[in-house]
Amino acid sequence: MASFSAFLLTLSVISFLLLGTTSMAQLTPDFYSESCPDLFTVVRSQIESAVQNEKRMGASLVRMFFHDCFVNGCDGSVLLDDTPTFVGEKKAGPNMNSLRGFEVIDAIKAAVEEVCPGVVSCADIIAIAARDSVVELGGTSWDVKVGRRDARTASQALANTSIPAPTSSLSKLISSFAAQGLSVNDLVALSGAHTIGQARCTNFRNHIYNESNIDSFFAGTRRANCPPTKGSGDDNLAPLDINTPNLFDNSYYADLIAKRGLLHSDQELFNGGSTDSQVQAYASNPDAFNADFIAAMIRMGDIKPLTGNSGEIRKNCRMVN
Template identity: 50%
Template sequence: MSSMILITTLISFLAFGSHAADHSLSLEYYSSSCPTAQQIVRKEMECAITSEPRLAASILRLHFHDCFVQGCDGSVLLDDTFTLQGEKKASTNVNSIRGFSLVDRIKNKLESECPGVVSCADLLAIAARDAVVLVGGPYWHVPVGRKDSRTASNELATTNLPTSSQGLLTLITKFLYQGLSVTDMVALLGAHTIGLARCESFRDRIYGDFKATTVMDPLGETYLNKLKSVCPATEGTGGENTSAMDYLTPNLFDNSFYQILLRGEGLLNSDQEMYSSLFGIQTKKLVQKYAEDPVAFFQQFSDSMVKMGNITNQDSFETGEVRKNCRFINT
């Protein structure tokens, strides 16, 4: 069966399982109840990213990891309690997500200004947009009106979230399940133009097929040697060491991530698969397009972020709340 038939079959099968929907989200939701909400979030994000640029990627990743589990409902922010097992300690999250203290600070400011009005899920969606803008990326309008879930799912966090070692068809499956297209996937993974990855996420890649995909010129050799110095081959050593996923402009949101993929130098297997996989007929063309046209990338990324942000949890709209503290459900 050809790769195109495989992907087409996959899309047809999963189309019935997608659950992305827009349940009454609007741009004007807080216009009367908390008109300064977005300004409050923006101010706190500016202060945080000025002092620690890495937080831009952290907040963006938090929003992503929230939306892929139960929809964008703030469930990723919940701490474990005696009666609730949260998502933070799931294998896909435990060493991957951070930025919770910044969320706490923003929430405290919002509660001081507009008590009990702005949900943590909306806070995260707005903050993710501001994170991108503050490091040079595109602006988009964020529809709001989400409710915070009173539940979380460690199990869904483990199964729904993509991982760095997965192949292209598995990645496509996980995005399609959320109602996100192959185009959305390629654009959204462009978020890896900022942020760091841990050694244990790319060890197999650099000691595996990195040379097979890479243009092994002096630049490629130097890059691979640097990665190996950061991440030793022996399991259990250097696992906490990190490297930028975009070594060209690690703190700037631009399209150089895709240019790195064209050279075969993607740090994560899951990223490089979009260009190098035998099944990547459509994804390869999109990688080439975004590498050549930053405007096209920015436009699609903005559209796909809105689409991802509209993945909603029907239960949270019916039984959800606006948490006073993003770490715990209201008592």
């Protein structure tokens, strides 16, 4: 009788574990269809306002999604402020004095809390904001998978090592993306986000002054607002896409073919290497770029999300509950 009871107990435990596995929240576009049906409308309204006020903000929010997902997954950790007892990611090298748009996320969170308090994660808000920013700047829409929860932790060390630098070689870019489960195809497609936004002089100074894989006229144009001396004009901005910096299109790839990539890491995608053919394909076929960019954004959004009972739903995106 004891052995039979033990068997039933074991069976119950196995059933519970299986149920727990299958009932774990999975990312899906309709995750909030009942708990917060107005979520996407609220976020879209906030993004429309923010991007209309400043076009560059759209690019900044797409970049925020990238910087969040590449550090322990898409968990909203990038939003956490430092405190006397907590070190966040905002002061990591790739983020400090560079990553922006936090106040927009705060505004979205406040608006969402008005209609569905305590329901929607900050991590999901970043993902939706990135999609809506692309759309607001003329890009193609897609269904954003949601259901993420927010991290209670952050890693400044991983932010310093996992996010590829603008000085990265092609091999370094490939390995950085591979570490996140993303392919070379994803790398080239996601880099197309540089068809919008701007970069700081400090991040492209060496490329325009000391490298040969750049159009000389383009380099000269960029030098006019980026002095050669480190510390001088470091924060001066230049568009990543010289032709349509506020329009989400495929002209970034045409720039690379013409050796007008602003960052060293941009031009590495078209520099006699394995990704040249993909750059050429996207330059000539905007539909192919859009399709691959969307697929890559969805895959990036799937990087190690917290679901089920993991993490939390933050009340304030800047601090744990």
